[in-house]
Amino acid sequence: MSKRAKVLIVDDDPINRLVLEKTLKAEHDVFLVESGEKALTFVKTAQVDLIILDVIMPGIDGYQVLVELKENPITQSIPIIFISANRSHDDEAKGLELGAMDYITKPFSPSIVRVRVRNQLLIKQKNDLLEMLASIDGLTEIPNRRYLDENLSREWRRSKRSGTPLSVLLMDIDHFKRYNDCYGHRAGDECLKNVAQALAAQCERGSDFIARYGGEEFAAVLPGIDRHEAMEFANKLRNAVNALNIEHKASLNADHITISIGIATTQSGKVYAEQALLEEADLGLYAAKDAGRDRIVAR
Numbered sequence: 001m002s003k004r005a006k007v008l009i010v011d012d013d014p015i016n017r018l019v020l021e022k023t024l025k026a027e028h029d030v031f032l033v034e035s036g037e038k039a040l041t042f043v044k045t046a047q048v049d050l051i052i053l054d055v056i057m058p059g060i061d062g063y064q065v066l067v068e069l070k071e072n073p074i075t076q077s078i079p080i081i082f083i084s085a086n087r088s089h090d091d092e093a094k095g096l097e098l099g100a101m102d103y104i105t106k107p108f109s110p111s112i113v114r115v116r117v118r119n120q121l122l123i124k125q126k127n128d129l130l131e132m133l134a135s136i137d138g139l140t141e142i143p144n145r146r147y148l149d150e151n152l153s154r155e156w157r158r159s160k161r162s163g164t165p166l167s168v169l170l171m172d173i174d175h176f177k178r179y180n181d182c183y184g185h186r187a188g189d190e191c192l193k194n195v196a197q198a199l200a201a202q203c204e205r206g207s208d209f210i211a212r213y214g215g216e217e218f219a220a221v222l223p224g225i226d227r228h229e230a231m232e233f234a235n236k237l238r239n240a241v242n243a244l245n246i247e248h249k250a251s252l253n254a255d256h257i258t259i260s261i262g263i264a265t266t267q268s269g270k271v272y273a274e275q276a277l278l279e280e281a282d283l284g285l286y287a288a289k290d291a292g293r294d295r296i297v298a299r
């Protein structure tokens with residue numbers, strides 16, 4: 001791995017904790033907790049790349065910790081290696097069936113633990129890369145529709161649970177067919193790429209993102225942002241595209257590339273359902289096009 005991985009060791013036996021720490025600390029950043037409860041609290045606030053989990057512990061046991069980690073979308077992809085004095089095949093099978101990546105029996109060989117941890121971290125790194133590649137649009141290099149659908153769904157549930165607003169923006173490049181016809185498809189691709197990068201560069205908060213919705217359409221998902229703030233953000237996006245000043249002599253509304261934007265917010269008098277949020281933003285976009293393009297309409 002290019003950077004040191006963070007490995008959490010969960011074991012109620014202080015000697016085991018020390019030996020595991022000594023085994024791994026030359027290669028990884030190691031954190032130690034002595035119970036399942038503390039492990040669950042730890043992963044809520046700290047990012048962890050791998051967990052070595054004792055099975056038998058006072059309080060909640062390793063199996064239960066694993067079940068809870070797998071139920072939480074934030075922790076479900078952390079690889080878990082069980083470490084246990086239980087040498088029965090049934091126990092090992094149970095651990096693996098619950099979703100552990102590996103099962104090591106005590107007493108363990110430090111050199112084998114080191115290699116097994118390294119292997120699991122490599123698998124995790126490759127899985128993360130695949131996941132990332134599957135979520136990025138090949139042309140514009142911003143998140144794709146798949147990423148949008150998954151994350152909008154999650155943000156919508158979070159907004160519903162917490163009662164905080166969620167705004168969605170749909171954007172479309174104006175008269176893009178005429179741009180392709182005038183400058184050619186390759187120039188059209190280049191234009192899409194530049195517009196996408198300019199839009200994505202406006203997302204300063206980690207929770208906001210802009211994805212390619214399809215063709216020459218983009219969507220922004222803004223958790224915690226109300227209608228007024230969404231309007232301000234949309235203005236920033238529109239200005240950013242105008243500032244690119246990409247010549248478009250075939251456009252019917254300007255001499256350069258412009259975008260139209262529709263906005264929908266969960267708390268604008270109505271509480272929209274997840275899909276209705278996109279449909280409302282689309283109605284806003286349609287109204288912005290209808291009113292002359294290069295403008296914003298909030299629903």
Ligand SMILES: Nc1nc2c(ncn2[C@@H]2O[C@H](COP(=O)(O)OP(=O)(O)OP(=O)(O)O)[C@@H](O)[C@H]2O)c(=O)[nH]1
Nearest residue numbers: 172173174175176177178180185188189215216289
């Ligand atoms: N170059 C390029 N063009 C694309 C891509 N995806 C979609 N398009 C083009 O985008 C154009 C969209 O055209 P329309 O939906 O008619 O809309 P428009 O010309 O932008 O007009 P308004 O939306 O009404 O302002 C079509 O000509 C598509 O071929 C792409 O990946 N690359």
